[in-house]
Amino acid sequence: MRVAECFGRRARHIPEGELSGIEPWGRIFNDVLSNEKKESVVSEVLEYKSWVCLICGWIYNEEDGLPEEGIAAGTRFADIPDTWRCPLCDVGKDDFVAVEF
Incomplete structure (x- = not known):
């Protein structure tokens, strides 16, 4: 200006x-x-969620992922394929809910 x-x-x-x-x-x-x-610097805060299976109580933590099943750390629950099943009781993603600790 x-x-x-x-x-x-x-x-x-x-x-x-x-x-x-x-x-x-x-x-x-x-x-x-x-x-x-000046360049604008935007700090992005990544807040990971945990998802619990309503049937067996197994917990998926987005921050940790599930490397043994090919799901990298930091993978959002929404980004997991819809065909994925709970490793403990074999139910689908529809039986999981987000939890806050």
Whole structure:
């Protein structure tokens, strides 16, 4: 953003390096310019859930996965194939519910 864009035709163009000499607007414009140049960093918080079988009580933890059955750690329950069965009592995914500890 340039000063001329903020004030319309009456403002003269001031190169970015010279904005600091104009008080108090110089500080404001320098802040705006520096904020435009910064990249936005978004931190993503991964919250894993645990799913319990309503029939036998076996628990699937998304964070751990089930490597012995080819399900990698971090695999969401929704991403497990619909054909997957409970390793303990052989029921389908429909018999599991999310739990919070």
